Amino acid sequence: MDLFRSMAISGSALTAERLRLDVIANNLANASTTRTAQGGPYRRQQVVFTPRGEETQWMFPGMEAAPKFRGQGVRVAGITADASAFKRVYEPGHSDADASGYVSYPNVNTVTEMVDMMAATRAYEANVAAISAAKAMATAALDIGRA
Amino acid sequence: MINRLFGDQTMSVLGNALRATDLEHQVISNNLANVDTPGFKHSEVLFQSTLAAALKAQADGSDQLQGTRTNANHIAIGDTVSPSDVQGQAVVRAETSLRPDGNNVDIDSEMTKLSENTVLYQALSQLVKMKLSELRSVIREGR
Numbered sequence: 001m002d003l004f005r006s007m008a009i010s011g012s013a014l015t016a017e018r019l020r021l022d023v024i025a026n027n028l029a030n031a032s033t034t035r036t037a038q039g040g041p042y043r044r045q046q047v048v049f050t051p052r053g054e055e056t057q058w059m060f061p062g063m064e065a066a067p068k069f070r071g072q073g074v075r076v077a078g079i080t081a082d083a084s085a086f087k088r089v090y091e092p093g094h095s096d097a098d099a100s101g102y103v104s105y106p107n108v109n110t111v112t113e114m115v116d117m118m119a120a121t122r123a124y125e126a127n128v129a130a131i132s133a134a135k136a137m138a139t140a141a142l143d144i145g146r147a
Numbered sequence: 148m149i150n151r152l153f154g155d156q157t158m159s160v161l162g163n164a165l166r167a168t169d170l171e172h173q174v175i176s177n178n179l180a181n182v183d184t185p186g187f188k189h190s191e192v193l194f195q196s197t198l199a200a201a202l203k204a205q206a207d208g209s210d211q212l213q214g215t216r217t218n219a220n221h222i223a224i225g226d227t228v229s230p231s232d233v234q235g236q237a238v239v240r241a242e243t244s245l246r247p248d249g250n251n252v253d254i255d256s257e258m259t260k261l262s263e264n265t266v267l268y269q270a271l272s273q274l275v276k277m278k279l280s281e282l283r284s285v286i287r288e289g290r
Contacts, residue, residue: 002169006176013180020183049184051177069170069237071177074184123182126254130176133265137172140272141165144279 003138006130012052012073013127019076020047020120024113031108034096041096042106044082049074082107159231160198161275167194167235168268174237175261178252185248189257194235201230 023045033042053072084107092101171192181187203209216223243251 002166002173006169006173009173009176009180013176013182016180017183049181051181051184051187069173069177069190071174071181071190071237073177073180119183123179126179126182126258127176129258130172130179130261133261134172134176136265137169137268140269144272144275 003134003141007134009071009073010127010130010134012075014124014131016047016049016074016076017120017124017127020049021117021124023047023079024117024120027106027108028110028113028117030106031110031113033106034094034103041086041104042108044084044106044108045079046082047079048077050077051075156229156231157278158275160233161271161278163231163234164194164198165268165271165275167192168264168271170235170237171260171264172268175257175264178257179254179261182250182252182254182257185250187250187252188239188241189252190237190239192235192237194233197228197236198230198233201228201233205230 027044030042036042051071051073052075053070086104086107088102089105090101091097091103094103097103171194174190174192178189181189214221214223240251245251245253
């Protein structure tokens with residue numbers, strides 16, 4: 001049944017949004033990390049989404065009937081580093097301060113992260129609603145066979 | 148005999164409508180899944196307008212008039228499909244952009260379509276159920 005395919009489509013979005021939420025949580029957790037294994041402060045990370053499966057074909061009503069839909073949801077193409085500049089704070093007493101007394105703090109903006117987190121949560125909820133709808137539809141279809 | 152029982156186009160139209168609604172749900176799910184994908188263009192399903200055109204052609208008899216095509220590249224004249232053969236078709240709507248990243252998924256309209264589509268599917272399955280119980284009643288001689 002194709003309703004399971006739409007559940008798989010929504011499921012791919014749940015996975016992607018959850019990974020996005022993980023990355024946001026990691027950014028927030030490291031909002032003031034000044035020392036990393038690579039050296040220097042923590043660099044903000046962000047996810048890149050890309051559609052999964054082929055695109056649908058262009059068709060016009062009345063053309064040969066081929067109701068083939070090829071969309072398969074979304075996937076995370078990668079996690080990229082935000083190349084923007086670090087915050088420089090004057091803290092001469094800090095052990096990571098440079099010669100002029102400035103400490104480089106991560107390029108994480110807490111407000112941006114919170115907004116992104118809300119967007120990810122809402123998108124997650126929208127996909128959960130789509131799964132519930134698919135479930136209701138499958139139940140209705142099963143009800144046809146019942147007396 | 149069985150073919151006569153299911154012979155009218157109600158059953159096949161209802162079946163195709165259920166399939167089209169199912170396809171629509173997949174399309175909406177995919178649009179919602181890609182709500183944050185840069186450059187993604189939403190799709191939608193054409194079914195009701197195609198079915199309405201086919202029913203109109205059947206009612207006013209314009210499906211009787213057919214142009215002969217001797218070459219596959221000729222434009223089809225009066226080449227309407229019969230209502231029982233109308234299938235849902237997914238089409239990409241690439242003309243618009245809602246955001247600077249090129250994405251054109253409108254989450255409000257998708258959520259509205261989602262609940263509308265669910266109710267439609269339930270209504271259609273109820274109709275199939277009623278059609279079948281009519282047949283059952285006839286088979287049991289109304290008892």
